[in-house]
Amino acid sequence: MLRYTLKRLVQGVITVWFIATATFIAMHSVPGDPLSNEKAVTAEIRANLEAKYGLDKPPLEQYFIYMGNLVRGDFGISFTQQNREVNDIIREHFPVSATLGILAIVFAGLGGVLWGALTALYRNRLPDFVIMFLVILGISVPSFVVAAISQLSIVNINTLFGISLLPVAGWGTIWHMLVPSLVLGLGTMAYLTRLMRSSMLEIVNADFVRTAKSKGLPATRIFTNHQLRNAILPVITVLGPSIAAITTGGFVVEFVFAIPGLGRYFVQAVQQLDYTVIMGTTVFYGAFLVFMVIVVDLLYGLVDPRVRLE
Amino acid sequence: MNTSDTSGTGNTLDSFSKSAGRQLLVYALMSIAGVAALMVALSWASSLTGGASAGSQLGVDPELNMITLTLREEPPQLNSTLQTDNISGMVIAHLIEGLLRYDHNNQLAPGVAERWESTGMDATFWLRDNALWSDGVLVTAHDFVFAWRTAVDPANASEYAFILFPLENAEEINKGEMPVEALGVTAIDDRTLKVRLARPTAYFEKLMAFSTFFPIREDFYNQTNGRYGADAHELLYNGPFILSRWVHGANLRMEKNPYYWNPDRIKLDVIEFPYITSDQNALVNLFTDKKIAYTTLGAESLETALEKRWHLERFMDGSVFYIEFNFRSHRLTHNYHLRKAMQLAIDPAELVYKVTKIPGYVPAESIFPLWLRGVDDFFRQEYPAQKITPDLEAAKKHLEIAKRELGISEIPPLVMLTGDNPISNIQSEYYQGAFKKNLGLDIKIDKQIFKQRLAKMTSGDFDMVLAGWGPDYDDPLTFGDLFASWNLNNRGRYNNPELDRQVYIAQNEIDPRTRMEAFAEIQRIIIEDVVVLLSYERGLVYVTDPRLKGIVRRQAGADPDFTNAYIVDAAN
Numbered sequence: 001m002l003r004y005t006l007k008r009l010v011q012g013v014i015t016v017w018f019i020a021t022a023t024f025i026a027m028h029s030v031p032g033d034p035l036s037n038e039k040a041v042t043a044e045i046r047a048n049l050e051a052k053y054g055l056d057k058p059p060l061e062q063y064f065i066y067m068g069n070l071v072r073g074d075f076g077i078s079f080t081q082q083n084r085e086v087n088d089i090i091r092e093h094f095p096v097s098a099t100l101g102i103l104a105i106v107f108a109g110l111g112g113v114l115w116g117a118l119t120a121l122y123r124n125r126l127p128d129f130v131i132m133f134l135v136i137l138g139i140s141v142p143s144f145v146v147a148a149i150s151q152l153s154i155v156n157i158n159t160l161f162g163i164s165l166l167p168v169a170g171w172g173t174i175w176h177m178l179v180p181s182l183v184l185g186l187g188t189m190a191y192l193t194r195l196m197r198s199s200m201l202e203i204v205n206a207d208f209v210r211t212a213k214s215k216g217l218p219a220t221r222i223f224t225n226h227q228l229r230n231a232i233l234p235v236i237t238v239l240g241p242s243i244a245a246i247t248t249g250g251f252v253v254e255f256v257f258a259i260p261g262l263g264r265y266f267v268q269a270v271q272q273l274d275y276t277v278i279m280g281t282t283v284f285y286g287a288f289l290v291f292m293v294i295v296v297d298l299l300y301g302l303v304d305p306r307v308r309l310e
Numbered sequence: 311m312n313t314s315d316t317s318g319t320g321n322t323l324d325s326f327s328k329s330a331g332r333q334l335l336v337y338a339l340m341s342i343a344g345v346a347a348l349m350v351a352l353s354w355a356s357s358l359t360g361g362a363s364a365g366s367q368l369g370v371d372p373e374l375n376m377i378t379l380t381l382r383e384e385p386p387q388l389n390s391t392l393q394t395d396n397i398s399g400m401v402i403a404h405l406i407e408g409l410l411r412y413d414h415n416n417q418l419a420p421g422v423a424e425r426w427e428s429t430g431m432d433a434t435f436w437l438r439d440n441a442l443w444s445d446g447v448l449v450t451a452h453d454f455v456f457a458w459r460t461a462v463d464p465a466n467a468s469e470y471a472f473i474l475f476p477l478e479n480a481e482e483i484n485k486g487e488m489p490v491e492a493l494g495v496t497a498i499d500d501r502t503l504k505v506r507l508a509r510p511t512a513y514f515e516k517l518m519a520f521s522t523f524f525p526i527r528e529d530f531y532n533q534t535n536g537r538y539g540a541d542a543h544e545l546l547y548n549g550p551f552i553l554s555r556w557v558h559g560a561n562l563r564m565e566k567n568p569y570y571w572n573p574d575r576i577k578l579d580v581i582e583f584p585y586i587t588s589d590q591n592a593l594v595n596l597f598t599d600k601k602i603a604y605t606t607l608g609a610e611s612l613e614t615a616l617e618k619r620w621h622l623e624r625f626m627d628g629s630v631f632y633i634e635f636n637f638r639s640h641r642l643t644h645n646y647h648l649r650k651a652m653q654l655a656i657d658p659a660e661l662v663y664k665v666t667k668i669p670g671y672v673p674a675e676s677i678f679p680l681w682l683r684g685v686d687d688f689f690r691q692e693y694p695a696q697k698i699t700p701d702l703e704a705a706k707k708h709l710e711i712a713k714r715e716l717g718i719s720e721i722p723p724l725v726m727l728t729g730d731n732p733i734s735n736i737q738s739e740y741y742q743g744a745f746k747k748n749l750g751l752d753i754k755i756d757k758q759i760f761k762q763r764l765a766k767m768t769s770g771d772f773d774m775v776l777a778g779w780g781p782d783y784d785d786p787l788t789f790g791d792l793f794a795s796w797n798l799n800n801r802g803r804y805n806n807p808e809l810d811r812q813v814y815i816a817q818n819e820i821d822p823r824t825r826m827e828a829f830a831e832i833q834r835i836i837i838e839d840v841v842v843l844l845s846y847e848r849g850l851v852y853v854t855d856p857r858l859k860g861i862v863r864r865q866a867g868a869d870p871d872f873t874n875a876y877i878v879d880a881a882n
Contacts, residue, residue: 030762045467118331148591
């Protein structure tokens with residue numbers, strides 16, 4: 001177990017290094033100039049700006065300087081917000097995105113398992129049809145539409161009751177978290193519901209369930225220990241990649257609900273060609289996701305005794 | 311095999327499914343409880359990291375004498391010597407005051423200076439004795455000397471250093487040819503500031519209200535270790551408001567500055583900015599929910615606004631948009647007759663009223679927008695631009711001459727460089743269609759995102775480019791010198807000694823009539839020589855809570871200006 005963990009961590013570091021290098025090369029190959037602005041500047045000012053960001057050096061040297069700083073955990077200063085260190089941007093905004101992401105994952109995971117189990121129990125009956133219809137909607141409607149519709153609904157409900165039941169946008173209290181994280185987790189929840197449903201249906205007639213029933217075990221125990229626990233394995237498998245989808249897909253929800261998360265920096269930096277923020281957010285997200293996938297794999301070993309981690 | 315498979319198709323659930331369903335319900339209730347606990351924990355954790363606060367205030371709160379607004383994006387730069395964008399400019403102008411300011415009628419008024427005198431080549435400002443920094447220390451002439459020296463210091467690399475070039479030696483210092491101490495500004499004593507100019511500058515006084523000329527106190531600046539303006543506590547205030555909270559990317563709070571020299575002018579106690587978003591739907595929703603007091607409206611939300619019977623207001627934001635030609639000699643657009651043919655083949659009025667259809671926009675008839683002041687009246691009233699009416703016959707004749715002069719039988723496709731946004735898309739497609747239909751010209755649209763478009767503009771990789779210009783200061787020269795051969799923003803490299811001569815006159819003369827006549831000449835040359843194809847002057851539509859009065863809009867300088875705003879509670 002320990003050896004396996006160490007091996008995975010070393011692989012993770014190599015992956016992150018690869019991500020950083022690939023991003024660095026891609027970023028410098030994109031046409032355009034991070035220092036350019038609507039107003040032209042003189043050659044002298046330009047030279048000073050280049051010196052400030054180290055862009056006056058040859059690319060290879062820039063790469064080694066950057067990697068050196070990266071090892072020390074220094075992502076540099078933002079190009080567009082010249083007073084802010086990328087470390088600060090990540091430190092201030094990642095907790096917000098993480099909060100939103102954790103809630104969305106929890107919503108998606110719990111919701112997916114519960115709805116999936118429910119539809120399996122009520123297969124081909126009304127609850128199954130209704131929920132599966134909603135699931136198809138949830139999978140196919142893009143999150144920016146869901147976000148916009150849910151925000152409009154909040155406004156209409158508030159107007160109807162004449163008081164602010166739920167905040168329209170912003171961040172700070174529990175109530176600010178509720179709708180955005182539901183919206184963010186909705187697509188994944190729908191996907192997991194479908195996965196859980198089919199996984200449950202496979203297990204309903206499995207030999208060990210029949211054995212358990214014929215042994216006369218209580219129904220609740222069969223349901224929990226033999227059915228749910230086995231059916232949940234595929235859900236955990238896709239939870240890892242889902243974390244990736246949710247944390248990087250938070251941009252739309254953050255934008256619509258004016259939430260100060262990291263997602264908008266991640267997207268805007270690319271548009272603005274803000275080298276340091278692009279590198280910082282990409283490497284950070286990359287490292288984060290690699291780490292999450294390792295965690296999920298280890299978790300898998302805990303949930304399923306049949307899986308041996310070697 | 312099929313012992314339990316009937317559960318799905320039968321009319322009643324078997325006992326196993328019933329008890330499993332009950333168990334599931336128990337799990338569901340546990341999940342809800344768990345999620346609730348998790349949310350409480352997360353909100354507690356986020357309040358610890360300081361990422362939280364704000365977001366539930368009223369748009370207009372007469373009890374707290376507070377208004378709530380949004381920002382389109384996080385202000386990128388609150389260091390007044392480095393700031394270049396409108397959002398930072400708006401924020402800074404509420405926090406810091408220069409020697410002079412614009413009042414509620416958009417007239418120049420005393421700021422930190424209580425009176426001033428200027429002779430054309432030099433100026434003297436006498437500072438008031440009650441203008442204080444937010445730590446209670448007097449604002450002195452030295453604070454201006456320090457700020458201006460910092461702004462032109464090449465090491466500071468300010469993109470707006472050029473705006474100080476009317477000062478003696480400023481340009482040389484910025485090029486690194488002279489030390490910053492050589493700048494033509496001296497503090498005679500704490501309360502007297504003397505300025506020497508490099509050339510007579512008619513609009514010099516107006517510059518004093520521009521943020522690059524705002525004061526900075528040296529000891530405070532040095533103490534921030536290069537982080538001046540990076541945080542609320544790393545900025546010193548002498549304006550109507552102080553920044554009492556700034557959670558980056560999340561929210562800002564301005565409070566009335568108790569040390570401001572003219573407290574009676576400031577009616578509001580608090581301005582909150584709890585939302586940073588440019589999402590048009592979110593803005594409309596927030597306004598509908600009465601959570602914000604003011605918002606601009608995009609074309610897509612106008613229908614909603616009309617349905618809700620909001621009182622809409624229009625405002626020309628002062629910028630003008632056009633198609634710039636590439637005059638580099640290997641480009642076909644170098645040819646006058648080709649440009650003239652194109653000018654006669656399009657109709658900006660059609661573009662504005664039938665294609666883009668955004669309220670507030672007007673067809674542009676001159677590079678000088680309508681709001682600019684001339685001698686006594688608006689410049690465009692005093693010197694109307696020559697009217698171009700579309701004339702397809704004449705256009706085709708010019709096209710024939712162009713082909714003959716260029717020695718080609720067919721004009722190859724011309725590259726039109728444009729930005730990647732809805733308005734640019736509509737516009738470039740309109741022009742593409744119009745040139746094809748009216749002249750048989752093929753246009754290749756080269757759509758690029760912001761930085762890539764700039765790179766191509768700078769390297770001259772285009773025949774035509776959709777461009778625009780907003781004013782840097784309140785004088786026609788901010789538009790007038792755009793196509794001077796030495797101007798770096800003249801990306802098409804237009805070069806006309808006669809236009810250069812007129813720009814020189816406008817820069818160096820003091821007499822308003824002489825200058826305005828020079829601008830009229832520039833206006834004529836730009837139209838007659840078809841330096842650009844004029845498109846539109848940009849406008850915007852906005853809506854304000856009826857209880858909020860006194861917002862001042864202006865084209866050059868901080869906009870919108872809430873320093874004079876006040877709440878009338880009578881509407882309640």
